[in-house]
Amino acid sequence: MCDAGRAVGLTVAVSDPDPAPGRRPWWAPEEQPDAARAIERVVLRSALRVALVALATVAVATLVWRLRALVLLLLVAIFVAALLDPVVRLLTRGRISRGSAVGAVYLVGLVATGALVYLFLHPIIGSATTFARELPGLVHQAQRGKGLLGRLVTRLHLLSFVKTHAPELESLISRLGKPALSVGRTVVSGVVSAATIIVVSFFLLLEAPRLASGILGSLRPEREELARRVVHDMIRQVTGFMLGNLATSVIAGLVVYVALQATGVPFAGVLAIWVGLVDFLPMIGGLLAGVPAVGVAFLHSVLAGVVTIVVFLVYQQIENHLLYPVVMSRTVRLNPLLVLLAVLVGAEIGAVVGSTFGGLCGALLAVPGAGAVQVVARAALDDRRRRARVATVPDG
Secondary structure, rough: HHHHHHHHHHHHHHHOOOOOOOOOOOOOOOOOOOOHHHHHHHHHHHHHHHHHHHHHHHHHHHHHHEEEEEEEEHHHHHHHHHHHHHHHHHOOOOOHHHHHHHHHHHHHHHHHHHHHHHHHHHHHHHHHHHHHHHHHHHHHHHHHHOOHHHHHHHOOOOOHHHOOOOHHHHHHHHHHHHHHHHHHHHHHHHHHHHHHHOOOOOOHHHHHHHHHHHHHOOHHHHHHHHHHHHHHHHHHHHHHHHHHHHHHHHHHHHHHHHHHOOOOOOOOOHHHHHHHHOOOOOOOOHHHHHHHHHHHHHHHOHHHHHHHHHHHHHHHHHHHHHHHHHHHHHHHHOOOOHHHHHHHHHHHHHHHHHHHHHHOOOOHHHHHHHHHHHHHHHHHHHHHHHHHHHHHHHOO
């Protein structure tokens, strides 16, 4: 009887859910202090926030990469709008509205582009028409072994070669359709891209004051003033870049014109204008521009071709490694080494984004982009110094 009572008492003591006040039951988990729970909540929120930011960054980067061609065209359109904005603002200082000023600028640009296209195509079309008119006679002379073409065919035994390899030549000509189709597709894509840049830059110029007022109006007054100053300096950097580029292009055109005139090459003026326009592309523009000039010079004479190619190679080395960095350092106010590195890096990034077209755009936008980064960094540093000076001035 006593043993049974002691067993019941022990069972009640073990299963008692309400021990003495201030004592924790052995089966209950240890309670954390309030500070520990607060730290745990902060850590969890921070981890969640970092994860969300990382996911959003990956999503935005993926979207930008998928739309990289459109983003590249938008950047070029912004560059064109920033380049033409000083001209539009100069016209609006009179009684001309902004819409009329933008229309006048683009009308002049389209007329100038049409004049250049006519200037380039007119001699090509004239030469092609003359060649097509004289082609039957040239073929007849070649078959009889007379004339320059006939003597060349006879000397190289081209007629026998054509007769022997006629099936292979027909197969080769039939396979030229796909490359021609690819070239045509590239040309159409380039025309569409140029039209997109023109339209987007037109509307950017037209709506620039309204967009700027909407964006800058949402900032605090001191931030708004800083942003206006930064935008003004960036536009000045773009204008300086184009003025410097124009200077090097004019020099390239003059050098080529003198070389072609000295060797008696026809269409020297047209070729010099072509060189000046294509030379706007940094680093590689001159070499691209030199291909037609050198080709026409070699068609004129071997001596003229050799002289032209030597002039091009020497001048390109001087322009790429001396003239271009020095001029850009004065107009864009960048270090010459930084200019050279910016062009190389920009061309490489552009090539990754959009192959050849992207590489050209990257090289074109590299120097003004580096200038814009320098403007933003300098403005941020000046603003930090100003705040530090204000913080150190005692009140009263």
